[in-house]
Each structure stands twice: as C-alpha cells, then as structure tokens.
Amino acid sequence: xxxxxxxxxxxxxxxxxxxxxxxxxxxxxxxxxxxxxxxxxxxxxxxxxxxxxxxxxxxxxxxxxxxxxxxxxxxxxxxxxxxxxxxxxxxxxxxxxxxxxxxxxxxxxxxxxxxxxxxxxxxxxxxxxxxxxxxxxxxxxxxxxxxxxxxxxxxxxxxxxxxxxxxxxxxxxxxxxxxxxxxxxxxxxxxxxxxxxxxxxxxxxxxxxxxxxxxxxxxxxxxxxxxxxxxxxxxxxxxxxxxxxxxxxxxxxxxxxxxxxxxxxxxxxxxxxxxxxxxxxxxxxxxxxxxxxxxxxxxxxxxxxxxxxxxxxxxxxxxxxxxxxxx
Numbered sequence: 001x002x003x004x005x006x007x008x009x010x011x012x013x014x015x016x017x018x019x020x021x022x023x024x025x026x027x028x029x030x031x032x033x034x035x036x037x038x039x040x041x042x043x044x045x046x047x048x049x050x051x052x053x054x055x056x057x058x059x060x061x062x063x064x065x066x067x068x069x070x071x072x073x074x075x076x077x078x079x080x081x082x083x084x085x086x087x088x089x090x091x092x093x094x095x096x097x098x099x100x101x102x103x104x105x106x107x108x109x110x111x112x113x114x115x116x117x118x119x120x121x122x123x124x125x126x127x128x129x130x131x132x133x134x135x136x137x138x139x140x141x142x143x144x145x146x147x148x149x150x151x152x153x154x155x156x157x158x159x160x161x162x163x164x165x166x167x168x169x170x171x172x173x174x175x176x177x178x179x180x181x182x183x184x185x186x187x188x189x190x191x192x193x194x195x196x197x198x199x200x201x202x203x204x205x206x207x208x209x210x211x212x213x214x215x216x217x218x219x220x221x222x223x224x225x226x227x228x229x230x231x232x233x234x235x236x237x238x239x240x241x242x243x244x245x246x247x248x249x250x251x252x253x254x255x256x257x258x259x260x261x262x263x264x265x266x267x268x269x270x271x272x273x274x275x276x277x278x279x280x281x282x283x284x285x286x287x288x289x290x291x292x293x294x295x296x297x298x299x300x301x302x303x304x305x306x307x308x309x310x311x312x313x314x315x316x317x318x319x320x321x322x323x324x325x326x327x
Contacts, residue, residue, distance in 0.1 A: 010034045018047060110186050110194050113137065113148055120150065127206065127259075131158040131275055136201065145201040146181060153193050161275035162195045168251055168274035169197075176239035178202070178262055178272035202270060204263035207232060211258050228267055235269035236261060250280040257304040 011034030018024055018032065018041030027045055032038055039048045116137035117124050127134040132151040139146060151158045162185075169180040179200040188194045204210075210222045224232070236256070243251040253260075253274065260273040 006030065014038055017041070018045065106182050108139075108182055108184050108198065110184065110188050112139070113184060113196060113198070114189075115140065116146070117148055120148075129259075129273070131155055131161045137198075147199045147201045149197040149199065151195045151197075153195060159195065162197070164277060165197060165274045167279065168277045171249075172243070172247060172251070174239055174242045176235045176268070176270055177242070178270045199272065200264075202262035202264050204265075204267060206259050207261040207263060207269065208258035210263070224267075232261070232263070232267065232269040236271060239269075239271040252278045252280065254278055255301055255304065257301050 007030040009030055009032045014032065014035040015038065017039050020041055024030065024041060032045070041047050114120065116139050117135040120133075120135055124135045124137065125133055126136050126147065132149055132155075135148045135150065137146050137148045138144070151162050153159055162183075166183055181198040181200060183198065184194065184196045186194050210224050213222050240253070240256070243253065251274070253271065254276045255273060256271065260271065262270045262272050264270055
C-alpha cells in the first residue's frame with residue numbers, strides 16, 4: 001500500500017486484531033468502519049482491547065471474584081466457629097446445679113452475677129471470710145436484692161467448702177436458716193473457675209456487727225436490748241434444733257458464731273455459712289457415724305466450738321498421733 005493513498009476497508013466483516021504497524025500506524029490513511037469484530041490496533045481507533053488484553057482483564061476480574069469469595073467464606077467460617085464457641089462458653093457459664101443444689105433452683109450465669117454486683121465492686125462488699133467474700137447485688141429480672149457469696153478458689157479448701165455448703169442447704173428449710181436462692185458453678189470472663197452461692201439479702205447485717213460495732217465505720221453504733229437478744233437466742237436455738245433433730249440427715253454446723261448469724265427484718269435471726277458443717281448418718285436425731293470426709297482436728301473458730309466437740313476431736317487427733325509414733 002502507498003502511504004499517500006487512503007485505504008477504505010469499511011464494512012468488510014473483517015475479524016481479529018488490527019496490526020499496529022505499517023499503514024495502520026496512521027489512522028487517517030484508512031477506514032475500518034463497520035467491522036465490528038475487529039480489536040486492538042492504535043488507541044485512536046477506539047476498538048475493543050485485543051483478545052490477549054481482554055483475557056488478562058477477564059482473568060484479573062475472575063481472580064478478584066475468587067479472592068473475594070474465599071475471603072468472605074473464611075470470614076463466615078470464623079464467625080460461625082466463634083459463634084459455636086461462644087454458645088459453648090455461655091452454656092458452661094450457666095449454673096451447674098446438678099450435683100450441687102438441684103434442678104428446682106433458678107439458673108444464673110457469671111455474667112448476670114457480675115452485672116448484679118457492678119463487677120463485684122468493693123462498694124458492694126458486705127463481708128469476707130476464710131473462703132471468700134460476700135457482695136450485695138440486684139438481679140435484673142426482678143429487682144431482687146441478694147447476697148452473693150463468691151468463693152476464693154485459690155484458697156485451699158474453698159472448693160470443698162462450696163460443695164459442703166450446697167450439700168447442707170439443698171434439703172433444709174427453716175425460717176431461722178439463711179434462705180438459699182441458687183448456686184453458680186461456671187467460669188469467669190478469663191476462663192477461670194467460678195463458684196458462688198446466692199442468698200436472700202439480710203438488711204440488718206450480722207449479729208457480730210450489733211454485738212461488737214466498729215466505731216470507726218458506724219456513725220450510729222447498733223445496740224440490742226435484752227428482749228431482742230433473747231429473741232435472737234431463741235431463733236438460733238430453733239435453727240439448731242431443726243438441724244440436729246428434724247432433718248433427715250443430722251447436720252452439725254461446726255462454726256456457730258455471731259458473724260454467721262444474720263439478722264433480717266425485725267431482727268429475726270438466720271443461721272448461715274455451712275461451709276465446714278458435718279453430716280451424721282441416721283435420721284431424726286439418731287446419728288450413728290459421720291459422713292464427712294474432713295481431716296482430723298478442731299473444726300470451727302476457737303472460742304465458739306462446742307467444748308465437747310473440740311475435746312472429742314482433740315482426743316482423736318492425739319490417738320492418731322500416738323499410733324503414728326508407735327514403732
């Protein structure tokens with residue numbers, strides 16, 4: 001072709017890629033109008049990209065779709081697995097009442113107790129003992145005020161104390177015993193074991209706070225008159241009579257002291273804290289042998305242990321020591 005001639009290639013049903021050399025470098029020297037199946041060539045022709053470039057674009061498009069699909073699938077898989085683990089964790093958080101109190105009690109999770117006590121805040125701390133602390137809490141579902149006894153499971157014997165108290169509380173009912181609402185045996189948000197007992201809240205605190213008020217804490221020290229003291233003594237005696245003679249299994253409290261006697265409305269006394277109680281075989285006040293697996297020794301607080309009980313344990317401990325020393 002002569003470079004000075006105009007080549008009219010219009011409407012010839014040409015197909016394929018327009019060359020990018022020779023006469024085709026000068027777009028004003030030829031016309032390819034009407035050849036819809038042509039591609040490539042000089043950019044000024046504004047033809048579709050060549051098959052190779054289109055294939056590359058198509059491949060890149062498909063790769064984007066593939067990568068996006070894989071990414072979305074991975075995200076959905078991770079979300080599904082996370083949801084399954086969350087549900088498993090939530091199920092473990094629910095109170096494990098089987099083997100503790102029984103199925104007739106409501107179920108509470110660690111999250112619910114954490115919220116009820118404002119994160120077990122020190123402002124809600126109402127008492128502490130050898131195996132844990134007691135917090136005031138408000139349950140959402142009924143605006144019910146409760147006392148949450150949280151066991152310090154790092155303390156030796158705390159775990160056993162929890163189950164001992166559950167065993168003691170699961171089958172006893174008396175107006176002068178602290179009313180148990182439920183128990184919670186689960187995990188906290190960090191995956192640590194968590195155990196707690198939830199009791200009816202006693203608005204007047206412990207008998208200890210009335211008999212020996214803390215002058216630095218209480219602006220108006222509490223005091224009890226003779227009639228109130230007598231009524232409290234009768235309430236405690238009624239509770240002990242029930243535990244010793246009216247339960248199917250005789251229960252010995254082992255740590256009856258003012259700090260374990262809680263005062264409700266109108267100063268009605270309620271005995272609590274059965275963490276080191278002992279269970280005796282037999283029924284209706286006719287014990288035959290102890291079912292407790294506790295170690296030998298005095299159980300309870302010195303000064304409040306029944307003299308006969310302490311004497312018996314001391315003799316057993318002495319006899320066992322003598323046997324061990326005997327060659």
